[in-house]
Amino acid sequence: MYEVNETVRIESFSDAVFAIAITLLVIEIKVPGHEQVAKTGLLYSLIDIWPSYLAFVTSFATVLVIWVHHQRIFAILNKYDHKLFYYNGLLLFFVTFIPFPTALLAEYLLYRESKVAAIFYTGIFLAISLSFDLLWRHVSKQLLSKNAIMLKKDEALEITKQYKFGPPLYLLAFGMSFVSEPLSITICLLLALFFALRGWPFKEPL
Amino acid sequence: MYEVNETVRIESFSDAVFAIAITLLVIEIKVPGHEQVAKTGLLYSLIDIWPSYLAFVTSFATVLVIWVHHQRIFAILNKYDHKLFYYNGLLLFFVTFIPFPTALLAEYLLYRESKVAAIFYTGIFLAISLSFDLLWRHVSKQLLSKNAIMLKKDEALEITKQYKFGPPLYLLAFGMSFVSEPLSITICLLLALFFALRGWPFKEPL
Amino acid sequence: MYEVNETVRIESFSDAVFAIAITLLVIEIKVPGHEQVAKTGLLYSLIDIWPSYLAFVTSFATVLVIWVHHQRIFAILNKYDHKLFYYNGLLLFFVTFIPFPTALLAEYLLYRESKVAAIFYTGIFLAISLSFDLLWRHVSKQLLSKNAIMLKKDEALEITKQYKFGPPLYLLAFGMSFVSEPLSITICLLLALFFALRGWPFKEPL
């Protein structure tokens, strides 16, 4: 067990991973080719790739909200152990993977097999919510010193209460992807908004 | 509301996002293919992609100046709230998006439909100036403690005075893109210079 | 020789390099093309690229574990010298290179010449374990002040003991790649687990 001022590097490494994952999303938006543009015009070609924008916005909002909650958790823990590196690593694993299902969804949303892409996409989000849950359980049970538990008890309880909704709601999005792709993506967008709104102990409105 | 020493992570996350967005720009400059080089020679092929260099320089200068102003703002705020994460997130959203319109402009500047590319490009810059405006309004109204307002009043006033020019000037660039693409890009370049020159409270010359 | 509080930048630079190398891995996983999908369906196309996932997981786990050990080493050193920059730079050189052999393995694992790809892949891991060994030897011999040696002697001994296994075990993986590709990749995965398990002075279980 180590004191909390030593968590600088796990935070700066995580910040960089979140920042890169969120920035790489744009690479997957492809500039329309000249052949396509010759046929339909540049304006229409740019409108035509709206699934790319939708996937970009949804993934960006989700990663941003995860990052906000990540720094929230690390702001209240005050010791760390070996396991934290690997629970955190598991979360980062799924976060770094996001650009792939995002590109997949953008590519196949308008095609016959869009369901497979939506299942894959929401499945990764479900995996993220589960690994976030694991991380928070470990932190709340092991890494809040007695002192901190007293001082930050309300905040920890508030977080626990809110995070209970994560996995079931993402399971809902995942389940919905088998039925309706647009609806499952919409749920993911709304969930990002929901966790943005409620993502603070003092329940400030967004 | 939290004390300012806690803004480390929002700053380091933002720094990483700016750094990646500014560095990804180069990926969009494509090495000329062998076919093209066989026809015109490598030297001419490298000159031929000058729109890529122009778009790279303009976007680089703009992101650099935004970053300088971003750290300037965060250097004077001394508390933060939940909303700051999302105002900042909105700014970062448009910043991470920059490589796409940059690549679009580079690809289509010499083609018939360059106007669409220029409108898209200057439109993103307009969106950035608006989201920067939102961020600064929130900071200046909510996140300067009384104490800081006294000490840093001049700087805050100076910033407010300068930032008033942002949205209208970028609106001008956006409007101009409907008339003349080269002129609108030139305005964007000059605006980066303008905000670099005036971007400091003590009005030092660049 | 400098005091340890000055190692902030070598740590933040290294953190960023690790974070980018680990996040770039996903770029090499290519979204299946429409032609392929038309033939076999999207689901099968996504299963078909399992070597990409395997290479991604193996490389991600390895880079994560290297990073954990890197911060472990930098947490116990308490001075630094000029050579540290270049020993560290040599390690980062191989780490930044990882996306290339990862992509190579993903591309050729199912083809006739998979052996060449596996040799290349495990060879880079061997080079990393050797450069890590060099870094640790330098740190343990030169950069632990007398004071620190007393306080952290057990930890340093523990690290030395564990790291002795690195090069020979990665040599084994490298040697095995000449015989069986799947076995050599499996060994790499198990080694990441082994160094995760043992990667802490107090021998906590993972």
Add this chain to the structure above:
Amino acid sequence: MYEVNETVRIESFSDAVFAIAITLLVIEIKVPGHEQVAKTGLLYSLIDIWPSYLAFVTSFATVLVIWVHHQRIFAILNKYDHKLFYYNGLLLFFVTFIPFPTALLAEYLLYRESKVAAIFYTGIFLAISLSFDLLWRHVSKQLLSKNAIMLKKDEALEITKQYKFGPPLYLLAFGMSFVSEPLSITICLLLALFFALRGWPFKEPL
């Protein structure tokens, strides 16, 4: 003028830019295509792209050495002004650009017009050495407080003495690229070594 503890963000932003530029280099090394491999075998195909490795090593070594000197300079300055952001920005501009001439050199080194690629490549390195020179002149003249000048005079003199060699030596590499490409690349590699060897006030051997 601001106190030095405020340079955290310019350092962390620069660290991230250096880290990304150095890590993006590997993206330009392309996995050999199946057609090529079918003709010559995977092993030969991997040997065949040696210019990619050479360009990668040269650029990596150069960026690493620039970064080491960058942190060296920022470790001795103890105030900063507005201009520092833009001198530093100019240096970062050329650093972020490096992946392009690196890819260009890798692609055309074995072709008839390799001279153009080598001129472009060494030209960027010359530009970097000039912008580094500008940055150091500004720091050494404006940003060392009287106090610091006394304490760090030797180090500043030593740096000035060493940096005098930068622009003329890179001019030599640039000039040589008009005559012999291999020789000019070799000079660049040797210069990285030279600045690594001499890059420290106490003249420790590497």
